[in-house]
Amino acid sequence: MILVTCAAGKTGKAIVEALRAANQPVRAMVRSTESEEALKTSGITDVIVGDLVHYEDVLEAVTGVDAVYYIAPNMDPNERLNGENIIKACNSAGVSRLVFHSVLHTQIEALPHHWERHFVEQEIMNSNLAFTILQVGSYMQNMLPAWGKMVETGIHRMAYDIDAPMSLVDLGDVAEAAVHVLADDGYINGMFEVAGPVITLTEKAAILSQVLGKEIVAEKENLDEFLDHGRAIGFGDFTLATMAKMFPYYDEHGLVGSDKVLGWILGRSPTDFETFARRAAAAFDQGS
Numbered sequence: 396m397i398l399v400t401c402a403a404g405k406t407g408k409a410i411v412e413a414l415r416a417a418n419q420p421v422r423a424m425v426r427s428t429e430s431e432e433a434l435k436t437s438g439i440t441d442v443i444v445g446d447l448v449h450y451e452d453v454l455e456a457v458t459g460v461d462a463v464y465y466i467a468p469n470m471d472p473n474e475r476l477n478g479e480n481i482i483k484a485c486n487s488a489g490v491s492r493l494v495f496h497s498v499l500h501t502q503i504e505a506l507p508h509h510w511e512r513h514f515v516e517q518e519i520m521n522s523n524l525a526f527t528i529l530q531v532g533s534y535m536q537n538m539l540p541a542w543g544k545m546v547e548t549g550i551h552r553m554a555y556d557i558d559a560p561m562s563l564v565d566l567g568d569v570a571e572a573a574v575h576v577l578a579d580d581g582y583i584n585g586m587f588e589v590a591g592p593v594i595t596l597t598e599k600a601a602i603l604s605q606v607l608g609k610e611i612v613a614e615k616e617n618l619d620e621f622l623d624h625g626r627a628i629g630f631g632d633f634t635l636a637t638m639a640k641m642f643p644y645y646d647e648h649g650l651v652g653s654d655k656v657l658g659w660i661l662g663r664s665p666t667d668f669e670t671f672a673r674r675a676a677a678a679f680d681q682g683s
């Protein structure tokens with residue numbers, strides 16, 4: 396049995412789906428009863444509701460599982476406490492594998508949510524657990540909520556420089572890699588970069604223009620306007636402060652890794668942006 400935390404989020408759903416497709420028994424941990432209901436409706440029977448900041452909840456979730464696929468909440472002020480609870484609970488319950496879904500380049504202090512996570516990585520390395528750390532790049536799928544608006548306006552807009560290089564990875568590839576890693580003890584004690592091919596917003600817009608058969612232009616969204624919008628739709632102060640540092644960093648450096656390790660884990664080339672865009676366009680056309 397594999398426990399997946401934050402199982403109802405974007406990442407969690409993809410990992411749970413891939414594990415189930417591989418016939419692996421899954422327990423899901425979610426925070427809210429709404430997420431519990433949604434997962435149960437989709438056929439997952441073993442769902443635990445709990446908060447990662449509460450040790451007793453975490454201990455209940457990990458008790459009786461063989462492995463934990465630890466997805467942490469995104470941009471969370473309790474990053475270290477959540478991580479400590481997972482590690483302590485895994486040790487206490489005798490869990491035999493811990494796989495941490497981390498982020499690319501946690502060594503970067505200028506990115507607070509990456510830097511906080513490198514402390515969790517250290518604690519995992521010091522835990523004596525059989526661990527694997529996956530340092531995962533930004534997902535291609537992050538643009539999907541704005542896909543319809545992009546098609547309508549002809550503008551692909553993000554709050555960073557249109558020529559900043561980003562190693563965007565297909566979340567389907569990430570989930571496939573996670574299944575391989577969990578099934579193979581050869582990944583124990585390793586930290587692996589799970590990143591996709593490097594691409595800029597300008598290059599994405601050119602590919603999207605071809606795929607959609609209409610001109611799509613890359614545009615940098617004004618950061619203050621982006622943050623105002625984020626506040627209006629309920630982003631918390633910690634998330635807003637983190638984003639206020641993240642986008643200027645992206646302007647200057649992008650966020651680039653290498654897709655070599657992912658290709659090696661998958662045994663094939665990682666999905667490129669054009670393939671992702673063609674799939675996304677077909678799914679959007681079917682849904683609209």
Ligand SMILES: NC(=O)c1ccc[n+]([C@@H]2O[C@H](COP(=O)([O-])OP(=O)(O)OC[C@H]3O[C@@H](n4cnc5c(N)ncnc54)[C@H](OP(=O)(O)O)[C@@H]3O)[C@@H](O)[C@H]2O)c1
Binds near residue numbers: 499
């Ligand atoms: N997005 C990317 O491009 C990307 C790339 C690489 C790595 N990652 C990493 O992937 C992880 C997940 O990101 P995501 O975008 O999939 O997140 P997401 O869609 O926002 O989902 C997060 C989930 O976390 C749960 N959650 C939040 N706080 C919790 C708590 N205290 N205790 C238990 N559950 C809690 C929520 O559960 P409820 O729904 O029940 O409230 C929510 O469903 C993050 O650590 C992020 O750094 C993301």
